[in-house]
Amino acid sequence: MLNIILFGPPGAGKGTQSEKIIDKYKLTHIATGDLFRKHLGEGTDLGKLAQKYMDEGNLVPDEVVIGMVDEKIKETQDSSSGYIFDGFPRTVPQAKALDTLLEEKGEKIAGMIALDVPEEELKKRIKERGKTSGRTDDQDEAKIENRIKVYQEETLPVANYYDGEGKFVKIHGVGTIDEIFGKISSEIDKLK
């Protein structure tokens, strides 16, 4: 299996690039934000629980996220040749839990690819996305600011965690979608 984490702040382009990665490398996509929005849309208990955190741009509690990812891996592992994790892990406890989940299956994270995008560009992209995404957290200045703050305080340490394991690589995330994908692909090829 080839297991990769696509990392970066809100609005960095993880979703867009994930689609191209899945297409080329045939990996299974686990995007926790998408999974929460699906639960929300279906009105499940998990969706109701996550909603108040998501609405404010705060993180859903670790044990809830980890449980959801564990379930998703169990559902897909027999048919998967590897995973691309998108929007997860977002805290160091989530990263440690993911390592444990994978170890139990004799698997590991091959690497983390981080998209680096300046804060002004992030805000611009999120607001633009808010015009069509229907996401309330994309439409409110204070919520966008809070998501970026939460990223800096709670999520950035995850990059140090993987850097400490020699598994971290940073890519400049401004340019055309194909230019950025080209750089991501050459990093993934090194991990294979």
Ligand code: ADP
């Ligand atoms: P973005 O990265 O553009 O902010 P996501 O779709 O990845 O958007 O996430 C949307 C929201 O879902 C987050 O603001 C958070 O409330 C929740 N969420 C997603 N992934 C996680 C996670 N791994 N841990 C905690 N909360 C999460």
